[in-house]
Amino acid sequence: MLIRPWWRKPTISSDPIVIIGGGAGGLELATKLGKYFLKTKQKIILIDQNRKHVWKPLLHEVASGSLDADIDCVDYLSHGARNGFLFQLGVVDGLNRESKHVLLKQLNDQDGALIFPARQVKYSLLVFALGSVTNDFNTLGAKQYCTFLDTCENAERFHTELLNAFLRLKGDDTRSSLNIAIIGGGATGVELAAEIVKTSELLRNYGYDHLSKKSLDIHIVEAGPRILAALPERIAQSAQQELEALGITVNTNTAVTEVTPNSVITKDGREIASSITVWAAGIKGPDFMQAIGGLESAKNNQLLVNPFLQTPLDTDIFALGDCASCTTLKGIKVPPRAQAAHQMASTVFTNIIAKLALKPLVAYEYIDYGSLVSLSSYTAVGSLMGNINQRSMFIEGKLARLVYIGLYRMHQVTLFGVLKTLLIVLVGRVNRALRPNLKLH
Numbered sequence: 001m002l003i004r005p006w007w008r009k010p011t012i013s014s015d016p017i018v019i020i021g022g023g024a025g026g027l028e029l030a031t032k033l034g035k036y037f038l039k040t041k042q043k044i045i046l047i048d049q050n051r052k053h054v055w056k057p058l059l060h061e062v063a064s065g066s067l068d069a070d071i072d073c074v075d076y077l078s079h080g081a082r083n084g085f086l087f088q089l090g091v092v093d094g095l096n097r098e099s100k101h102v103l104l105k106q107l108n109d110q111d112g113a114l115i116f117p118a119r120q121v122k123y124s125l126l127v128f129a130l131g132s133v134t135n136d137f138n139t140l141g142a143k144q145y146c147t148f149l150d151t152c153e154n155a156e157r158f159h160t161e162l163l164n165a166f167l168r169l170k171g172d173d174t175r176s177s178l179n180i181a182i183i184g185g186g187a188t189g190v191e192l193a194a195e196i197v198k199t200s201e202l203l204r205n206y207g208y209d210h211l212s213k214k215s216l217d218i219h220i221v222e223a224g225p226r227i228l229a230a231l232p233e234r235i236a237q238s239a240q241q242e243l244e245a246l247g248i249t250v251n252t253n254t255a256v257t258e259v260t261p262n263s264v265i266t267k268d269g270r271e272i273a274s275s276i277t278v279w280a281a282g283i284k285g286p287d288f289m290q291a292i293g294g295l296e297s298a299k300n301n302q303l304l305v306n307p308f309l310q311t312p313l314d315t316d317i318f319a320l321g322d323c324a325s326c327t328t329l330k331g332i333k334v335p336p337r338a339q340a341a342h343q344m345a346s347t348v349f350t351n352i353i354a355k356l357a358l359k360p361l362v363a364y365e366y367i368d369y370g371s372l373v374s375l376s377s378y379t380a381v382g383s384l385m386g387n388i389n390q391r392s393m394f395i396e397g398k399l400a401r402l403v404y405i406g407l408y409r410m411h412q413v414t415l416f417g418v419l420k421t422l423l424i425v426l427v428g429r430v431n432r433a434l435r436p437n438l439k440l441h
C-alpha cells in the first residue's frame with residue numbers, strides 16, 4: 001500500500017475523484033485514496049446504490065444463513081468518515097464526458113416517496129468499479145422464477161424463502177422433500193449447494209426436527225462437460241465427489257432452456273422438479289454500461305480498458321474489477337474474481353497518484369494466486385500459485401479452508417489495517433460462542 005510520507009505534498013485536482021461502486025475493489029480504492037489525501041483539499045467521493053458493503057464472495061453464506069450480513073457488513077458512511085472519503089447513496093445510470101458529470105437516477109424510498117431527484121456529480125478522475133450482474137442469457141422464465149445472488153438483498157430474501165420452505169415441509173404430508181435447482185456449476189453454485197445442506201443439518205438443532213437427509217433434493221445443472229470449468233480438472237473431480245457424498249445431484253452436459261414456477265426444463269427434454277431455483281451461470285456488466293458516454297465496451301457490457309486500467313478513449317476514466325474488460329501486457333484476459341478486483345484497486349490507486357503528479361503509469365499484471373472452493377464447513381478444495389509458476393499445488397481440507405478465508409482477511413486488512421482486523425476476528429470468535437451458528441430469522 002502506498003502511504004503518503006508526511007513531508008510530501010500530494011498533487012491535488014480541483015474537482016473530486018469519484019469512484020462508482022464500493023465493492024471488493026471500489027471500497028478498497030476509496031479507503032486507500034481517502035487515507036492518502038487525508039487532511040488535504042482533495043475530495044474523494046464513493047457512490048454506491050447500497051448503504052452497506054458486504055463482500056460479494058460471502059453472499060452464498062448470507063443466502064444459506066451461515067453469515068448474518070448485518071454483523072459482517074461495513075457501513076459506508078462511517079467507514080468514509082474514518083478514512084477520509086465522502087459517501088453518496090445513489091444509482092448511477094449515465095455519464096456526460098464533455099462536462100465530466102456522472103448521472104444518478106432519482107432515488108425513492110421503499111414506499112415510493114422521493115429522497116433525491118435525479119442528479120449529477122462532477123468528477124476530475126472517475127473510476128468505474130460497479131461489478132457485474134448475473135447473465136441469464138434471456139432464458140425463458142429465468143427472470144420471473146429464479147433467484148440471482150447479485151446483491152445482499154437477494155441473498156437475504158433467498159434465506160427467508162429457504163426457511164419458509166423448510167417450515168412448509170412440516171405441515172405438508174404430500175411432499176417429503178424440498179426440491180432446489182441451482183443452474184450453473186461454477187464456484188457460486190457449488191458453494192451454495194453445500195451451504196444449503198449445512199443449513200438443513202443445523203436447523204435440526206433449532207426445532208426443525210422434521211428435517212432429515214431425505215428432506216432435500218438439490219440438483220446442480222451445468223451446461224458444460226464438468227463443474228468448476230475455470231478451475232483445474234482435479235479440483236472439479238474432488239468437489240464433485242464431495243457434493244455427491246452430501247447427497248447433491250450433479251448434472252453435467254445439461255443446458256437449461258426454460259424455467260417454470262416448479263421446474264427446470266433441459267435441452268434434452270428432461271424436467272427437473274424445483275420449487276426454489278437459483279441462476280448462477282455467468283455474469284455480465286449492467287446493461288446501461290453498454291457504450292456508456294460513448295466509451296468502448298465488450299459484448300457483455302464490460303468497459304474496455306488498456307493495461308493501465310484506463311478507458312482508451314478517455315484516460316481520465318478508469319475501470320476495475322468485474323465491470324472491466326482487461327487483457328494484460330502478457331496477454332492474460334483477467335477473470336472476474338475478487339483477487340483481481342483487489343489487485344486492480346492497488347494499480348488504479350498507484351496510477352491515480354502518478355497521473356496527478358504527471359508521472360508514468362504502471363501496467364496492471366494479473367497474478368493468479370490460485371482458486372479455492374469452499375464446501376461449507378465440510379471441506380474446501382483448490383489450487384495455489386495459479387499462474388505464478390507453471391505447477392499449481394492442489395490443496396484440500398482445513399488448509400484449503402484457511403487459505404480461502406485468507407482472501408477475505410486480506411480485504412479486511414486493506415479496509416481496516418492489521419490490528420482492527422485481528423480484533424474483528426476475535427469478536428467473530430466470541431460471537432460464534434454466544435450466538436446460534438445459523439441466522440434463524
Ligand SMILES: Cc1cc2nc3c(=O)[nH]c(=O)nc-3n(C[C@H](O)[C@H](O)[C@H](O)COP(=O)(O)OP(=O)(O)OC[C@H]3O[C@@H](n4cnc5c(N)ncnc54)[C@H](O)[C@@H]3O)c2cc1C
Pocket residue numbers: 020021022023024025026047048049050053055056057058059060090091092093129130131132149150187188286320321322323336337338339340341372
Ligand atoms: C456468491 C458469490 C461467490 C463468489 N465467490 C468468489 C470466490 O470465492 N473467489 C473470488 O475470487 N471471487 C468470487 N466471486 C466473485 C467476486 O465476488 C467478484 O469478482 C468481485 O466481488 C468483483 O468485485 P468488484 O469490485 O468488481 O464488484 P462488487 O464487489 O460486485 O461491487 C460492486 C459494487 O457496485 C455497486 N453498484 C452496482 N451497480 C451500481 C450502480 N448502478 N450505481 C451505484 N452503485 C452500483 C454495488 O452495490 C457493489 O457495492 C463470487 C461472487 C458471488 C456472487
